[in-house]
Amino acid sequence: MIKQRPRSRRSSFGEPLMQGLLWSSVLLITGAFMWLCSDIVRHGFRQLSWDFLTQLPRDTGRSGGIGPILVSTGLIIGVCLGVxxxxxxxxxxxxxxxxxxxxxxSQFLGISLDILAxxxxxxxxxxxxxxxxxTLGLGFSILSGGLTLACMVLPILIRSTQAGLQxxxxxxRLSAAALGVSRSAVLWQVLLPAAMPGLVVGLLLGIGRAIxxxxxxxxxxxxxxxxxxSLMDSGRALSVHIYDLAVNVAGGEQNAYGTALVLVLLLMMINGSVSWLGKRFQQTRILDV
Amino acid sequence: MTTLLKRSILSRSYGDRFVAALFQGFAIASGAIVLLIILFLLRESYPILHRVGVLRFFRDPSWHPTSGEFGAMPMLWGSLLVTLGSVLIATPLGILSAIFCQYYAPPRLAPLYRRLIELLAGIPSVVYGLWGLVVLVPLVRRIQPPGTSLLTGIWVLALMILPTIMLVADASLANVPAAYLRGAAALGLSRWAIVRGVAIPTAQAGLMTGILLAIGRAIGETMAVLMVCGNVVQVPDSLFDPVRTLTANIALEMAYAMNEHRSALFVSGLILTGLIAILVTIGEWVNRGQMYD
Structure with a gap:
């Protein structure tokens, strides 16, 4: 309400100065953002096609597509989420x-999750x-990568599920207990379905971080x-592909931009669904069971 | 209290006990991950710590781990300078952006601008690195070669951590009680006086938390810094000198490091984790101060 625009008549010397400072910093940031985005979209869009998404990379990635890389990324994320x-x-x-x-x-878990995050x-x-x-002898493999990412996204997943349950x-819980429903039945039938939006938000945030x-x-x-x-094969993720093309492959920038655009689009879809779900979550709060 | 209710009232059948034990098992496994990480960092770095001691990492003149020189100071300086520079740039811009969104922006513009910052926060670090390498490095090279430098690192990193500072500051400014602002407005204070005298002091702890989070992110950032900083092991003399950070060092050398060299890289991982632990402790302390206010 008033918070947005506290009006006052007395305007001092500081006021116009601050206005100028605020607007110029906002313009600066927006400008930098536009610069970054337009570069990625402009260079990336040229590469984007069905062939680019499905074909094998050729000539160490300078030409060809990112088919196997998308598959590897999917498998890594799959292992990560499965665990x-x-x-x-x-x-x-x-x-x-x-x-x-x-x-x-509980106290120990709380602290260790903060550290992990x-x-x-x-x-x-x-x-x-x-x-x-x-130590486990899995070598450089999709399995190792997925398991490592699982450790990374765990705090996000736990915190969002907790928020959902809270x-x-x-x-x-009390009504279910009064009806004599067992705790596990309450869990599967009532609590988890009701906490689902929180869980899904956490899941999407986790995928976002992992990808x-x-x-x-x-x-x-x-x-x-x-x-x-197989899962024991080494596989290159999208982000690693971008790094490799940009740093180790001369003339790989165009395909690096193309891959970057694919990655950013995927992330934007994920973030979009998070904020949409989050809003719905806040409105409904709980499921009508 | 609520958990107490749940515990004493709800029934405990055979199946329930199984489910409870199962979930407790999951919880213990999750908790064990942190212990495992610390254990493995220590175990892998033990050979070198045992043989040459941790002080050599700060005292040795240079970094040649294969020939027994373990001076990590240039890399530590690299990490600290890049972090310091980017935080110095991103903090005022981030906090000003948050103030803009909360108190100055036309009502339609504020959510749009917030959305833009959220998008900026969602771009992965390797994409920032790519952009920095292809666009910013040639620009800086035109001023002074080689282009990959401390300056480019600070530039890219500042863009990356700005959303963290802005979004946390925005949330904590939104939590300033409206009554405070109304009271200040009723006293006839100008808008900037309200922001400076009422809103910022009230939201202080939140603003600090945002900055600490951003520092943590900057110290731990690997890919963007690795791609634009040039990775020369040296204490830089100017903004245009290339530097190598602790994180970049691990990423670069881990691929071929053997024995003591590998062990030395795990020590730099330990140093990084130590830095983060210090930040987390400061964060706890800042938030505790808030509770007694």
């Missing part, structure tokens, strides 16, 4: 529904290389740009 969804949802349910916040396990991605890469590739009114990630994949899932035949 992180059960772990994340299970942990969130445990924290919210089965454990008291005072318990040491702050660890730089390159450190996840080091860990993934030492643990998944070397928004389910306690009446639901944008490069540093953690450099030495876990590797560089190989062939079509992967």
């Amino acid at each position: 992180s969804i059960p772990l994340g949802v299970g942990t969130a349910v445990f924290l919210n529904e089965f454990s008291a916040p005072q318990r040491w396990l 702050g660890v730089p991605s390159i450190v996840f890469g080091l860990f993934g290389n030492a643990f998944f590739c070397k 928004s389910v009114p306690n009446d639901y 944008a990630e490069t540093a953690a994949l450099l030495f876990t899932s590797g560089y190989v740009d062939r079509m992967p035949t």
